[in-house]
Amino acid sequence: MSKLEKIEFTAENLARYKEYLTRYDDIESALLPTLHLAQEQFGWLPDHIVKYLAELMGIPEIHIKEVISFYDMLYDTPVGRNIVHVCTNITCSMFGGREIYQGLLKHYETDFLTPTRDGRISIQKMECLGACEIAPCMRLNNDFLGNVDLQTAIHKIDELP
Ligand code: FES
Structure with missing residues (x-):
């Protein structure tokens, strides 16, 4: 997106933002959901988006x-259209989580969070995803994948748009 392009929420997202404001006593509490909303619309959160949000929210x-x-799931650098979170914390690592992470980086010829050449995915190692009972696990955008191995992970990632 060009910096010269007008940066603002779509009408639908502006309505969602206003709905967030009704949930909290102070505007700062609405910042986190608003940042997720902005990231959903713009893909990541560069300086000109931050400026727009600062003016919109008075923060x-x-x-x-x-x-x-502070937050692992908010991005101030460009990321791929799909985010692949691979858990490399202790339980998942005991079942091969780190090898899956390294194997995915190698397979897709990329590095931590760096978008693949086609811009389709970014791969991010994460601390515990809260699903240790299905270790090793990963998350493809909002969907969990458990008891996974490298080949299954590649197969599922290749199905992403
Ligand atoms: S250690 Fe991987 S989900 Fe908890």
Whole structure:
């Protein structure tokens, strides 16, 4: 998206944003869902999006950037259209999580979070995804995949748009 293009929420997302505001007593509490909404629309959260949100919400840009840098699932660098989270924490690692992560990076010729050449995916190693009972596990966008091996992971990732 060109920086010269007008940056603003779509009418539908603006309505969702306004609905978020009704859920909280203060506007800062609505920041996290608003950032996820912005990322959903714009793909990632570069400076010009942060500026738009700062003006929209009346929250200092520096504070918004701090929040983005704190959370693993908010991105201030470009990412692929699909996000692949691979758990490499202890339980999943005992069942091959780290090897799956390394195997995926090698297969897709990429590195941590770096979008593949076609821009289709970014692969991110994560701490516990909260699904240790299906270790080793990963998440393809919002869908969990458990008891996975490298070949199954590649097969499922290749089905992503
Ligand atoms: S250690 Fe992987 S989901 Fe908990």
